[in-house]
Amino acid sequence: MFVSSYSLQTNYTVMRKLLAFVFILMMASACAVIRQGEVGVKSKFGKLSPDIEEAGLVGFNPFTTRVIKVPIRTVNQEVRLNLPSKEGLTIDSEISILYSIEKKRVPFILEDVGENYERVLILNVFRSAAADITAQYMAKDMHSGMRSEIENQIQERMHESLRERGFVVERVLMKSIRLPDELSRAIERKLKAEQEAQQMEYVLERERKEAERRRIEAEGTRAAQIILAEGLVREIIELRSIEAFRELANSPNTKIIITDGKTPYLINAQDK
Known part of the structure; x- marks a missing residue:
């Protein structure tokens, strides 16, 4: 029990x-x-x-x-994609899509698209927009300063397609662009040639400036010689001779002066 x-x-x-x-x-x-x-x-x-x-x-x-x-915060979706170029090349790229969702549109998005809205809608719209835009540009443009222009056009194209559904495409960033090897080597050779041409232009410009400096210096020297020659008139020479006689006369040293009354010639006592 x-x-x-x-x-x-x-x-x-x-x-x-x-x-x-x-x-x-x-x-x-x-x-x-x-x-x-x-x-x-x-x-x-x-x-x-x-x-x-x-x-x-x-x-x-x-x-x-x-x-x-x-x-509803900003989401970063990274995508690897092969993009076409204007000349028909295929460019391997890695692109980031920064987007957010309008809070009040969330129920509509879930009802209209579903929970897989990123794969069903955003990525498909991005692939279409990116292919349409990059097909208008040369492959080298994606590797140059025109990259930001391509990014902005893709963003605008996506924004036009998605804004009515409640998505805000904030930025499209082309993080990595890998061109075909032969094209990459050709671009490198072109850039190297342009750098060498710029260097040569710099050297030539420097030489031109140096030649101009020497010409101006020679003209200045010549002008000074002309002015000096024009200033050596008979009266100035006689005045300089009188000043030389005066200095010799005031000197305590023994000397012999031979002159024709115009130009003195000094014979030191040590020379006798």
Whole structure:
């Protein structure tokens, strides 16, 4: 009798713990956590609610309802794609698509496109827009300063197709462009030739400037000589001679001066 009561008590305790565990599990499964940058939409028996659940804890009936979470922050979708060029080449590329979703349009997107909206809609629109735009450009343009122009045109084409559905295409970035090997080598040779031509032009310009400097310097020297020659008139020469006589006369050293009255010639005593 004692054993039987103990067994019943033990079974009752285990049952209580099991029921508590099941209750906690049901409560946990009846709640969903929506993070910042996300919204939730309840789907009851496959029918979407028009209301949007904001970030936080959301309760629902796990037997009839589920919560679909959709990010409304900026999403970075990276795509590897072979792009056509104007001359018919195939360009291996890696492109990032930065997009976001208008919060109020989330229920419509889920109803109209479904939860796989990125694969069904965004990527397909991107592939079509990218192929249409790059086919208008030469392969070398994708590897030059025209890359930003190509990115902007792809973004605009995608935005035109997706904005009415609630998608905002923020940027399209061509992260990596790999040209065919022969074309890459040809572009490198062209760039090298252009750099050498620019270097040669710099050298020639420097030589032209140096020649111009020398010409101006020679003209200045010649002009100075002409001015000096024009200034050596007879009166100035005689004046310089008088000044030379005066300096010699004031000198304490012994000297002999031979002159014709115009130009002195000095004979030092040491020369005798």
